[in-house]
Amino acid sequence: MSAVTPIAPTPVAPVATRAPRRRRVRKLGWNLVGLVVLIVMVFPVYWMVATAFKPGQQVLSYTPQWVPLNPTLDNFTEAINRPHFWDSVKNSLIITTVVVALSLVLAFLAALALAKFRFYGRKAFIVLILGVQMVPLTALIIPLYILMSRVDQVNKLSGVIAMYLTFVLPFTVWTLRGFLLGVPKELEEAAMVDGTTRFGAFVRILLPLVGPGLVATSIFAFIQAWNEFIIAYVFLQSPEKQTLMVWLASFTSLRGTEWGPLMAGATLTSIPVVIFFLLVQRRIAFGLTAGAVRG
């Protein structure tokens, strides 16, 4: 309790004019700091895109060109024409599509059970799906390899799909459960009183209401499956089976990296993720911390 802070009900005139100006100066200072932080954070991404559009001799120059003055698409055509680019695109698309579709169905059913029913073992399952998210993937890769080689699923897309599905399920179940809990029970009951069956109530009332949740979780599953590297790297050994991330990582293992095409390839593989990410970013932040905020 310091006596310095007066609780003045009526501000005196000079104070009133000085305070806003000082506040404005301070705000300007904070904005400048914000600008510096923004530049530092975004620069690597900018540098990737800028390099991708530069002609070869500008990429390999001792004094870097900050802005690509003569932009060219050469790096992109070179990246696309590298061996196995289209194979990788195809594999990545197959894997992500199947993972998204299966995870949506399985997660929705499980979330329905968790949100709309009370049953024995419910808590145990919730603890299980929260707990398995903690298991490090890099530790599981060894037993998974043994398991998959026993059932002959090494170097097959189906094996990778099964693993990706498992790793996105806990999150998707948990997030969809949150959405389903948000649907008021009265709405369902009103629909059933109006003579629809439980299934009819589900289709007409529940589905439209959890639509945004389904979109968010499917995009999450897409990003996870699209970005994953370790499993694809270990399990898809032949080059025509690899995904885009493995294809991209194989650039660096060559003697003398071709930075221009590599940055073009990196830009191409990032575009779908960045678009989807901007769409659902708030949902994902919310879902990952839901356990803490609600507990």
Next chain:
Amino acid sequence: MVTVAESEYPLASRRRRRFSRQRIGRGLAPYALLAPAAAVIGVILAYPLYLLVSLSFQKYGLFELIRHKGRGIGVDNYTRILHDSQFWQVLGRTVLFTVVAVSLTMVLGTAIALLLVQVSRFMRLALTTGLVLVWATPVVVAVNIWHWMVDFEFGVANYALTKLHLGDFIRHDWFESPWSGFGVITALVVWGAIPFVTITVYAGLAQVPQELLEAAAIDGARPWSAFREVTLPLLKPIFVILISLSIIWDFQVFQQIWIMLDQRPASDYYTMAIYAFSQSFRLSEYGLGSAIAVVMVLFMFLATIVYLRQMLKAGEVH
């Protein structure tokens, strides 16, 4: 009259029977809904976890891989790694990396979140968009970008540092010494982890009641002590979860090092995950690799026990 009563009775009992069958159906419904997801998680997450522990007590090499059957050797794998000086080095290196990376991530992430509160609305929008852009960058892409930026010949980092007169960095190889190499890797990991921390902490800050901060200010609290006494305790659950997740992510760091060092890192760059991976997939010592991985899991479990307790509580509430 009698006929009516007779005809009514079977109707009622039929209705009752249908009702009970419906009840049984409803009782089983949640299990049927849960079954597919539970089966997948059981086969591909729970069983491998068991397999990991059981492999760590076996001799499991190439021969055993082909036969699909290991040979039990008790705790030999564990005594081998515990008497291996390299194991202790790797463990120490991983712990040090995790402590540094998690601290930097949390401090910088929180600082930027506090900055977001202060800046103008336009700057806030620009910063958030930039952060999401960084967040969205796939890890493999991020590693390649940083690799390019610190390239010893044409990298922009060496040029800029030399121009800023911070030393002679022309043709400086960042990966010659593991210390500076890990510096680059830490910068890359922290850069990629900041957006999630910042956006989560910022969302938490928005929920701190303004009256509390005003009351603190009236009581004469300076901004820093108001932050420590009011904001931090309120955000504690968020910090617990963020620190735990960061520990989990950083302690098992793999891709950043693996790709940055052209998929064949020298042993100076081994962390727990890379050590376990190399023992298994390079030397075909799957049992030994499993033992290392088990130790890694135990360490992460100990480091995140507060978070686990919080999660168990969350599971009980609902």
